[in-house]
Amino acid sequence: MIDFIHSLSQLLVYVFLLTGIYFLFSTALGMIRFPDFYTRLHAGSKCLMAGGIAVLMGCIVLEGIGFVSLKLIVLILFLVITNSIAIHVIASFADNYNILPKTIVENDSDE
Amino acid sequence: MKKILLFLITLALWFVFAGRVTIEVFLLGTIICSILSLMFVDNGFKLVQMKYETKEFLLKIYYILLVIISFIYDVFLSAVRVSRHAFEIKPSFSPRTVRIKTSLENTNSMAMLINFITLPQGTLAMDFDNLSKNYFIHWIDVHSDDEAEIKKARISKHENLVSKLFG
Numbered sequence: 381m382i383d384f385i386h387s388l389s390q391l392l393v394y395v396f397l398l399t400g401i402y403f404l405f406s407t408a409l410g411m412i413r414f415p416d417f418y419t420r421l422h423a424g425s426k427c428l429m430a431g432g433i434a435v436l437m438g439c440i441v442l443e444g445i446g447f448v449s450l451k452l453i454v455l456i457l458f459l460v461i462t463n464s465i466a467i468h469v470i471a472s473f474a475d476n477y478n479i480l481p482k483t484i485v486e487n488d489s490d491e
Numbered sequence: 492m493k494k495i496l497l498f499l500i501t502l503a504l505w506f507v508f509a510g511r512v513t514i515e516v517f518l519l520g521t522i523i524c525s526i527l528s529l530m531f532v533d534n535g536f537k538l539v540q541m542k543y544e545t546k547e548f549l550l551k552i553y554y555i556l557l558v559i560i561s562f563i564y565d566v567f568l569s570a571v572r573v574s575r576h577a578f579e580i581k582p583s584f585s586p587r588t589v590r591i592k593t594s595l596e597n598t599n600s601m602a603m604l605i606n607f608i609t610l611p612q613g614t615l616a617m618d619f620d621n622l623s624k625n626y627f628i629h630w631i632d633v634h635s636d637d638e639a640e641i642k643k644a645r646i647s648k649h650e651n652l653v654s655k656l657f658g
Contacts, residue, residue, distance in 0.1 A: 406574030413577060419584060421615055422573050422631045429610055430570030433563060447510055454507060460559070464609040465602075468616050471609075475618045475627065481586060 389441055396438030403431030416481040417474055425467040432459050497528040554656060565611030573631065587630045591646060592623070600653050607649045614642065 410423025436456050440449045505520040506512055576582045595601050601619065608616040608628055618627040633642060 403570050403574060406570075406577040410573065410577035413582060415582070415584070418615065418629045419586060419631055422629075423577060425609060425615065426566060426570040426573045427577070430567050433566070447507070450507055451510065454504075457559075460562070460610075461606070464606040468605050468609050471615055471629065472618050481629075 389444075393438045393442045396434050396441060400431045400434035400438060403427045403434060407431060417479055418471065418481050421467055421471055425463060429459065429463050432456075432463075494528050494532050497532055498524050501527050551656065558652065558656065562607070562611065569611050576632070585632055585634045587633045589628050589630065589643070591626045591628060591643060593626060593650060595624075595650065595654055603653045603656075604650055607653065608646060614646070 404427070407423050407427040410427060411420050414420045414423055433456055436452050436459075440452045443449045443452070501524040502520050505524055506516070509516045509520070576584065593601065593604065595604060604626070605616045605619065608614050608626065615629040615631075616626055619625070620627070628646075630642065
């Protein structure tokens with residue numbers, strides 16, 4: 381029974397870490413392949429966030445219940461708060477300095 | 492009282508990060524946390540609204556936990572959509588910028604709504620106009636007007652949720 385739980389947690393760790401690797405890789409790929417600043421920010425915000433959370437969740441499962449896991453949960457909370465604020469500030473800066481998207485943008489902001 | 496409360500909270504966080512409780516960690520933590528609590532006592536407590544009863548407060552913490560879990564789930568869904576575009580041979584985008592008016596008054600609620608817009612749903616909060624209370628939002632993948640309306644409705648749903656939680 382203990383072996384089963386142990387192998388299940390190991391499987392969960394691998395799933396989390398592989399998901400994290402996938403999202404972090406897609407962040408890098410999106411940064412290179414996406415056409416303009418704002419779409420790159422989408423890759424930099426969503427995929428990076430999901431990748432970071434997945435890797436940290438994997439570490440939490442690997443570590444089990446303990447002090448280190450508590451630290452990792454605090455890290456996830458900080459990541460949730462700070463990532464979106466940082467991305468919003470970068471986007472706001474770009475918007476204020478009139479950095480325009482390269483792709484055709486349908487704009488209904490003047491409705 | 493506020494200073495002591497902030498000192499205790501920061502000291503608890505200090506012990507969590509330090510990972511061990513020794514006299515050296517305690518002394519260094521005391522010095523740093525007392526400086527921090529003196530610096531942030533005025534601004535820190537402006538953010539906390541102490542108008543709730545204890546039961547309501549606990550219920551609110553429970554709801555905030557639920558919101559964080561659903562937020563993380565939304566982030567994963569959104570990341571899957573964006574990463575799919577990254578792996579496409581010819582990435583097909585249909586970006587759009589829109590302006591959405593908000594009825595929120597509280598500064599904390601507005602900041603929370605920016606978090607809710609920036610991470611889930613493939614949206615990105617570009618700017619916020621303080622005078623007219625308008626959010627400028629960039630969407631990565633909106634193909635039709637119907638889809639745009641659905642996404643706007645989802646944002647207003649999040650707005651209601653944030654206004655219920657943070658006022």
